[in-house]
Amino acid sequence: MSLIETKDLVYLYGARTPFEVKALDHIDLRLEEGGIKAVIGHTGSGKSTLIQHFNALLKPAQGSVLFHGENINANKQTAYRTRFRIGLCFQYPEYQLFEDTVFADIAFGPKNMGMSEQEIDSAVRTAASYVGVGEELFDRSPFDLSGGQKRRIAIAGVMAMNPEVLILDEPTAGLDPQGRETILKMILNYRGVTGKTVILVSHSMDDVARIADEVIVVNQGKIALQGTVHEVFSHSAELTQMGLSVPEVTGITDRLRDMGCELPVGIFTVGQAADALADYLAGRIRK
Numbered sequence: 001m002s003l004i005e006t007k008d009l010v011y012l013y014g015a016r017t018p019f020e021v022k023a024l025d026h027i028d029l030r031l032e033e034g035g036i037k038a039v040i041g042h043t044g045s046g047k048s049t050l051i052q053h054f055n056a057l058l059k060p061a062q063g064s065v066l067f068h069g070e071n072i073n074a075n076k077q078t079a080y081r082t083r084f085r086i087g088l089c090f091q092y093p094e095y096q097l098f099e100d101t102v103f104a105d106i107a108f109g110p111k112n113m114g115m116s117e118q119e120i121d122s123a124v125r126t127a128a129s130y131v132g133v134g135e136e137l138f139d140r141s142p143f144d145l146s147g148g149q150k151r152r153i154a155i156a157g158v159m160a161m162n163p164e165v166l167i168l169d170e171p172t173a174g175l176d177p178q179g180r181e182t183i184l185k186m187i188l189n190y191r192g193v194t195g196k197t198v199i200l201v202s203h204s205m206d207d208v209a210r211i212a213d214e215v216i217v218v219n220q221g222k223i224a225l226q227g228t229v230h231e232v233f234s235h236s237a238e239l240t241q242m243g244l245s246v247p248e249v250t251g252i253t254d255r256l257r258d259m260g261c262e263l264p265v266g267i268f269t270v271g272q273a274a275d276a277l278a279d280y281l282a283g284r285i286r287k
């Protein structure tokens, strides 16, 4: 049984109005438990609409969403319970911080779940440690902190609910390279420590190549491709047609290969490129 499954999922914005948009077009998708799964696709392809169905925030116009084989929209209770079991962090979540202190903001979700004071305290401390927010910041106002710190606090608020699945919509959007790097490391650390499934929506092929175990490509409300990073990025012509591109470093190594530098195909991260170049240069020196 899959962790999350959608069957014939259709979603319409502005249904039965002149502005009707079919955002999800008969999607059959299966996601198995574990690992980091990246959902990619051009702007407006339906990524955010899709993931908001995973935790019953949006209800299908047609079809169903199953979590551990159970229809999450079967009744109000299952939909409500799913919100806590599948934690969703929106695009630009820092705009949703509103409490007076960092601690209170991270504690908001756990409080809503009815955790005891002691459980809340421990959930907040654990989540703060996942995102690298030190306890010295707990009494500060979130509004005094940097953009990257605010984002991490918002993400910690979802982690603190101890969800089975963590969904992050564009967690690195709008951050500088250092802020992005911090978030990517944080996601890898969270996955390593908790072993939980992470679903990540991303525009950045470089980020996806670095941290994803599985890639799901959404195009015009349909699933265009699903597979490992290597499998999906091998379809570079199709990706380009869908307004996506392979990672920047893949373009560079392809070009070097065209120029006669014997590098293997399928280089998707800077680390892989560095290793391949070192091997190539060592080979040249030996010759």
Ligand SMILES: Nc1ncnc2c1ncn2[C@@H]1O[C@H](COP(=O)(O)OP(=O)(O)OP(=O)(O)O)[C@@H](O)[C@H]1O
Pocket: 013, 014, 021, 022, 023, 041, 042, 043, 044, 045, 046, 047, 048, 049, 050
């Ligand atoms: N609230 C809304 N009302 C009407 N149409 C919407 C609404 N939200 C999204 N849409 C439309 O639904 C389609 C899918 O949008 P969605 O936000 O899911 O795409 P996305 O892949 O997340 O895009 P982005 O990369 O820009 O975040 C688009 O055509 C979009 O214009």
Ligand SMILES: [Mg+2]
Pocket: 047, 048, 049, 091, 169
């Ligand atoms: Mg979106």
